[in-house]
Amino acid sequence: MILSDSPTKSFAATVLTFRDIVLLRRGPEDLPASWALLLLTIAGQVVVALLIGAVLPPLPAKAATPDHSLAMLLIDLLVMLLWGWGILRMAEKPERYLQMMTAIFGCQLVLQPLVAPAAWAVGFYGTESPWSLPAAVLGVWALVVLARVLRAATEWAMFSCVFLVFGQVVLTYLVAIAVFPDFLKPP
Numbered sequence: 001m002i003l004s005d006s007p008t009k010s011f012a013a014t015v016l017t018f019r020d021i022v023l024l025r026r027g028p029e030d031l032p033a034s035w036a037l038l039l040l041t042i043a044g045q046v047v048v049a050l051l052i053g054a055v056l057p058p059l060p061a062k063a064a065t066p067d068h069s070l071a072m073l074l075i076d077l078l079v080m081l082l083w084g085w086g087i088l089r090m091a092e093k094p095e096r097y098l099q100m101m102t103a104i105f106g107c108q109l110v111l112q113p114l115v116a117p118a119a120w121a122v123g124f125y126g127t128e129s130p131w132s133l134p135a136a137v138l139g140v141w142a143l144v145v146l147a148r149v150l151r152a153a154t155e156w157a158m159f160s161c162v163f164l165v166f167g168q169v170v171l172t173y174l175v176a177i178a179v180f181p182d183f184l185k186p187p
Contacts, residue, residue, distance in 0.1 A: 018106035027152040028103035091154035100153035
């Protein structure tokens with residue numbers, strides 16, 4: 001079992017479970033169904049996103065546009081939480097919400113320090129840069145991991161789960177465009 005009497009062992013075991021889910025060795029069913037763990041995982045993802053945002057300089061193309069990064073982070077979190085709730089309602093498995101969402105946010109927490117700098121490098125150096133391949137590989141890997149978590153929670157076909165992960169990304173951008181009409185305007 002993941003949780004033990006020692007908080008340090010609990011935390012270390014949970015982080016290792018997130019790593020194993022990212023490496024396709026385990027699934028969301030290996031996590032405890034805990035609101036506290038879900039909230040801690042979301043908070044961890046926010047902290048990591050803010051740290052990455054503080055370390056990476058703004059892209060030249062984005063320098064002249066308004067910075068909506070904090071609002072985008074909030075939009076992404078809310079859309080993801082509602083999307084997961086809706087998916088599991090359709091699958092008639094709402095009891096799996098805590099484990100699935102904890103796994104999704106935990107996997108993003110593990111992948112974000114790799115994906116964000118690679119995506120930033122592509123944005124900074126262009127799509128012809130050597131960073132394009134690692135960014136694409138990491139993007140596909142993240143898609144597979146999230147679709148696999150969704151498949152484990154819903155028991156739906158992998159193709160459907162890949163489609164639903166893409167749908168969540170599109171939905172997030174549609175909400176962002178609705179809230180910030182200048183979101184996709186070129187500088």
